[in-house]
Amino acid sequence: MPGVSMTVNGKAVSGEVEARTLLVHFLRENLRLTGTHVGCDTSQCGACVVHVNGKAVKSCTMLALQADGAQVTTIEGLAKNGELHPVQAAFKEHHGLQCGFCTPGMIMTAVDMIRRLPDLDETTIRQQLEGNLCRCTGYQNIVKAIHAASLEMKGARA
Amino acid sequence: MTAPIVGAAIRRKEDFRFVTGNGHYTDDINRPGQAYAYFLRSPHAHAKIKSLNVEAARSAKGVVGVLTGKDLAADKIGGLICGWTIHSKDGSPMKAGAHPALAVDTVRYVGDHIAVVIADSPALARDAAEKIEVDYDLLPAVTTPDKAQGSDAPQLHAEAPRNTVYQWELGNKKETDAAFKSPAHVVKLKLTNNRLIPNAMEPRAAIGEYDQGTGAYTLYVTSQNPHVARLVMSAFIGIAPEHKLRVVAPDVGGGFGSKIFIYAEEVVCTWASKKVGRPVKWTAERSESFLSDAHGRDHVTEAEMALDAQGKMLGFRIKTIANMGAYLSTFASSVPTYLYGTLLSGQYALPAVYVEVDAVYTNTAPVDAYRGAGRPEATYLVERIVEEAARQLKMDPAELRRKNFVRTFPHQTPVIMNYDAGDYEASLDEALKLIDYKGFPARKVEAQKRGKLRGLGFSTYIEACGLAPSAAVGSLGAGVGLWESAEVRVTPTGQVEVFTGAHSHGQGHETTFAQLVAGRFGIPLENVEIIHGDTNSVQFGMGTYGSRTAVGMTALVKALEKVEAKAKRIAAHVLEASAADIVLENGEFKVAGTDRKLAFHELALNAYTGHKFPTHEIEPGLKESAFWDPLNFTFPAGCHICEVEIDPETGVTKIVAFVAVDDFGKVINPMIVEGQVHGGVAQGIGQAMLEHGVYDPESGQLLTGSYMDYTMPRADDLPSYKVGLTETPCPSNPLGMKGCGEAGAIASPPAVINAVTDAIGIKEFEMPATPERVWRAINSTKHKSAAE
Numbered sequence: 001m002p003g004v005s006m007t008v009n010g011k012a013v014s015g016e017v018e019a020r021t022l023l024v025h026f027l028r029e030n031l032r033l034t035g036t037h038v039g040c041d042t043s044q045c046g047a048c049v050v051h052v053n054g055k056a057v058k059s060c061t062m063l064a065l066q067a068d069g070a071q072v073t074t075i076e077g078l079a080k081n082g083e084l085h086p087v088q089a090a091f092k093e094h095h096g097l098q099c100g101f102c103t104p105g106m107i108m109t110a111v112d113m114i115r116r117l118p119d120l121d122e123t124t125i126r127q128q129l130e131g132n133l134c135r136c137t138g139y140q141n142i143v144k145a146i147h148a149a150s151l152e153m154k155g156a157r158a
Numbered sequence: 159m160t161a162p163i164v165g166a167a168i169r170r171k172e173d174f175r176f177v178t179g180n181g182h183y184t185d186d187i188n189r190p191g192q193a194y195a196y197f198l199r200s201p202h203a204h205a206k207i208k209s210l211n212v213e214a215a216r217s218a219k220g221v222v223g224v225l226t227g228k229d230l231a232a233d234k235i236g237g238l239i240c241g242w243t244i245h246s247k248d249g250s251p252m253k254a255g256a257h258p259a260l261a262v263d264t265v266r267y268v269g270d271h272i273a274v275v276i277a278d279s280p281a282l283a284r285d286a287a288e289k290i291e292v293d294y295d296l297l298p299a300v301t302t303p304d305k306a307q308g309s310d311a312p313q314l315h316a317e318a319p320r321n322t323v324y325q326w327e328l329g330n331k332k333e334t335d336a337a338f339k340s341p342a343h344v345v346k347l348k349l350t351n352n353r354l355i356p357n358a359m360e361p362r363a364a365i366g367e368y369d370q371g372t373g374a375y376t377l378y379v380t381s382q383n384p385h386v387a388r389l390v391m392s393a394f395i396g397i398a399p400e401h402k403l404r405v406v407a408p409d410v411g412g413g414f415g416s417k418i419f420i421y422a423e424e425v426v427c428t429w430a431s432k433k434v435g436r437p438v439k440w441t442a443e444r445s446e447s448f449l450s451d452a453h454g455r456d457h458v459t460e461a462e463m464a465l466d467a468q469g470k471m472l473g474f475r476i477k478t479i480a481n482m483g484a485y486l487s488t489f490a491s492s493v494p495t496y497l498y499g500t501l502l503s504g505q506y507a508l509p510a511v512y513v514e515v516d517a518v519y520t521n522t523a524p525v526d527a528y529r530g531a532g533r534p535e536a537t538y539l540v541e542r543i544v545e546e547a548a549r550q551l552k553m554d555p556a557e558l559r560r561k562n563f564v565r566t567f568p569h570q571t572p573v574i575m576n577y578d579a580g581d582y583e584a585s586l587d588e589a590l591k592l593i594d595y596k597g598f599p600a601r602k603v604e605a606q607k608r609g610k611l612r613g614l615g616f617s618t619y620i621e622a623c624g625l626a627p628s629a630a631v632g633s634l635g636a637g638v639g640l641w642e643s644a645e646v647r648v649t650p651t652g653q654v655e656v657f658t659g660a661h662s663h664g665q666g667h668e669t670t671f672a673q674l675v676a677g678r679f680g681i682p683l684e685n686v687e688i689i690h691g692d693t694n695s696v697q698f699g700m701g702t703y704g705s706r707t708a709v710g711m712t713a714l715v716k717a718l719e720k721v722e723a724k725a726k727r728i729a730a731h732v733l734e735a736s737a738a739d740i741v742l743e744n745g746e747f748k749v750a751g752t753d754r755k756l757a758f759h760e761l762a763l764n765a766y767t768g769h770k771f772p773t774h775e776i777e778p779g780l781k782e783s784a785f786w787d788p789l790n791f792t793f794p795a796g797c798h799i800c801e802v803e804i805d806p807e808t809g810v811t812k813i814v815a816f817v818a819v820d821d822f823g824k825v826i827n828p829m830i831v832e833g834q835v836h837g838g839v840a841q842g843i844g845q846a847m848l849e850h851g852v853y854d855p856e857s858g859q860l861l862t863g864s865y866m867d868y869t870m871p872r873a874d875d876l877p878s879y880k881v882g883l884t885e886t887p888c889p890s891n892p893l894g895m896k897g898c899g900e901a902g903a904i905a906s907p908p909a910v911i912n913a914v915t916d917a918i919g920i921k922e923f924e925m926p927a928t929p930e931r932v933w934r935a936i937n938s939t940k941h942k943s944a945a946e
């Protein structure tokens with residue numbers, strides 16, 4: 001089986017995988033980082049979103065081998081020293097989650113969205129969430145949480 | 159005194175683990191030595207299995223076992239059951255066909271289970287399954303409820319002639335027929351309640367594990383009700399006696415009803431773990447969820463309502479055919495009957511209601527409870543026909559409703575339910591205010607100027623929750639009582655553990671249940687732990703569905719009462735006072751009018767110390783449990799109003815405002831309640847505008863089998879909702895609460911469709927209101943008026 005190495009949440013990791021292994025399965029099964037979820041088989045739900053080289057990627061849409069040598073961040077790598085990332089804190093504060101299954105993907109998408117688009121409004125956030133499904137919240141509080149986090153992070157940068 | 163914790167928007171205790179990726183869902187669990195199951199499913203909607211050859215798969219790489227229906231039968235493992243026996247008009251019990259977990263000689267829907275392959279990896283199991291040879295004799299298929307009873311329709315089960323499971327009735331037929339003798343108005347409506355596919359974001363999963371040393375099984379499963387799963391798998395399916403079967407439902411990623419039921423995969427994984435001598439894990443792919451999770455709704459209905467000249471409702475007559483799919487799922491039979499017919503009086507003082515329901519088999523996935531279960535179907539019918547009545551009588555739809563509201567309580571309807579409390583006008587008035595009803599005509603004119611069609615639609619709904627009084631449901635055919643239990647253990651150092659039979663899969667029980675404990679004992683929320691979802695820790699419980707957490711919470715209150723009473727007796731001994739003089743204030747047990755007191759943790763330690771009080775009078779320890787059987791259903795009700803704007807050129811419909819005003823009785827945590835409303839409304843709008851489970855009528859193939867074809871509501875499909883609350887406390891439980899989980903999904907579809915039909919001026923219109931359907935509807939009237 002081919003070998004693969006990458007940096008995940010700041011740590012160098014490597015493993016052997018079948019060529020057909022998806023990045024999400026490498027993360028979940030080989031590394032046991034089970035915060036990244038699988039919600040579909042057609043790249044539609046976004047439960048599996050992680051950051052690869054700083055960009056949001058659906059990890060079910062990428063082979064593990066394609067991430068060879070990459071810098072990967074998963075939901076487990078977002079909080080620093082037990083301090084929640086502002087987006088994580090905003091989801092909690094604004095009740096942006098219920099069952100929590102879509103949440104890691106939502107949060108990773110939101111972090112990327114805020115980085116790319118510093119001036120977010122409700123309409124833009126809703127459009128940008130096109131690739132993420134949530135069945136529980138009706139999205140209203142997710143949108144609220146992302147908006148609040150984007151304002152807070154902007155404040156922190158200013 | 160600090161602000162009361164019950165009723166406050168406390169942030170959720172469970173969130174930390176979910177936002178950091180530390181949730182523990184079933185698929186996150188791996189057991190040592192586990193193998194992986196892959197289910198071979200029928201690609202045909204209806205076929206005889208002429209032969210099944212699994213030999214090549216058995217010897218394929220990495221395979222540890224291939225099992226079929228014959229193996230299940232040889233081990234005397236029973237079929238899946240339906241737990242609610244419905245009786246037909248003629249008194250005969252429903253006619254149910256067998257439902258083996260793996261098909262024996264016939265497959266009846268696309269996705270029906272034929273064999274399981276167990277291998278070292280999911281990929282190897284799937285590879286090997288391709289080597290299974292099945293020889294089918296194809297049979298014709300029927301997929302829709304209106305065709306199922308036809309003389310030319312294929313028969314699914316020999317037990318159920320004309321595919322008819324039961325022909326049920328409810329209500330006062332004579333009075334209803336009399337109401338239709340010579341009323342001033344009769345309003346007729348034909349409609350379909352579209353099939354939905356639940357799609358909780360976490361796909362179903364199961365791990366079965368057998369311990370050779372103890373002879374006990376453990377099943378980790380995505381379940382809303384692990385104890386019920388254990389009971390059914392033990393008593394009816396015969397996997398193992400209950401004390402040798404542990405069922406664990408860890409974090410569960412949404413359910414909406416679809417994870418109530420006992421499915422083939424979990425039964426097979428549990429049984430197979432002993433056969434292959436290794437833990438067996440199965441996780442559904444989304445396409446399997448589409449094919450094999452129980453679907454929802456799928457009714458066709460014809461109804462008529464009689465009204466007098468002033469708009470007073472006189473009678474309501476309904477004939478519904480409900481699609482059960484190919485087999486009866488766990489609670490399927492109760493959904494179009496006791497969860498549907500009983501709500502057909504709506505919020506209205508209707509003197510006469512009569513409903514007939516035929517339940518039919520078709521070559522589709524089984525249909526069972528999905529968020530609201532029966533009550534959305536009832537509400538959709540009632541609220542659409544009432545809106546239509548207002549149009550026919552040229553009355554304001556709000557006023558027609560107002561005129562007919564139930565105003566005195568308790569109110570006995572002609573269809574079993576006894577409404578205990580409510581103020582329907584209060585919710586209606588609040589909703590009219592929030593939507594700015596007075597301003598609507600001006601908004602409509604303004605939209606017209608821009609070439610757009612505006613419409614407004616109402617839904618004043620009622621539902622029955624807090625399932626359910628055991629004696630009542632028992633007399634109607636339920637196989638189990640629907641009480642709930644709770645156990646409260648105080649640790650010697652003063653923390654509190656609560657064991658509840660209610661299961662949380664998004665509802666936030668770890669917070670709301672803890673609020674009740676912290677509020678009562680005056681201890682910090684962090685010192686309370688809510689334990690649920692494991693039959694080894696929780697004594698018994700019926701799980702979570704039907705907004706029945708009011709039942710679980712009441713059981714908790716009862717247990718807390720017992721703990722407090724005992725704690726006071728212990729305090730009395732320690733503080734040398736009489737128990738009657740002990741008061742509990744701000745987390746301290748005090749002798750009233752003195753400064754003698756014990757902090758909660760001091761009391762707890764005393765309870766376990768033993769030499770401080772006479773243990774022959776009071777047992778040591780501080781742990782109590784309680785079962786609660788509800789006295790009545792609870793009746794959440796309210797008013798949802800939807801305003802749409804339609805582009806007649808494209809048929810694109812935009813919800814420009816959505817108002818939900820609900821009366822849930824007393825609320826423990828308004829933030830969580832509001833979130834439940836948002837989610838419910840989103841699912842209701844999904845049904846009304848986007849979602850539709852469609853089978854090809856000829857081949858019986860599921861045409862909407864992935865997120866590419868089945869339209870899930872996304873963030874930019876939905877509006878922001880305005881949510882309001884009114885409150886009439888529920889008299890049948892001490893907390894005064896009614897339940898809030900389903901209201902949104904129940905109330906919103908008719909509000910949306912009433913708004914659409916208002917905008918386009920068309921009566922017959924079926925969900926979902928896709929641009930194509932709306933465009934066609936608009937153009938069909940254009941042509942008609944052009945022809946006239």
Ligand code: FES
Nearest residue numbers: 039040045046060
């Ligand atoms: S699992 Fe990757 S998009 Fe659904």
Ligand code: FES
Nearest residue numbers: 098099102134136
């Ligand atoms: S919180 Fe359950 S799917 Fe989003």
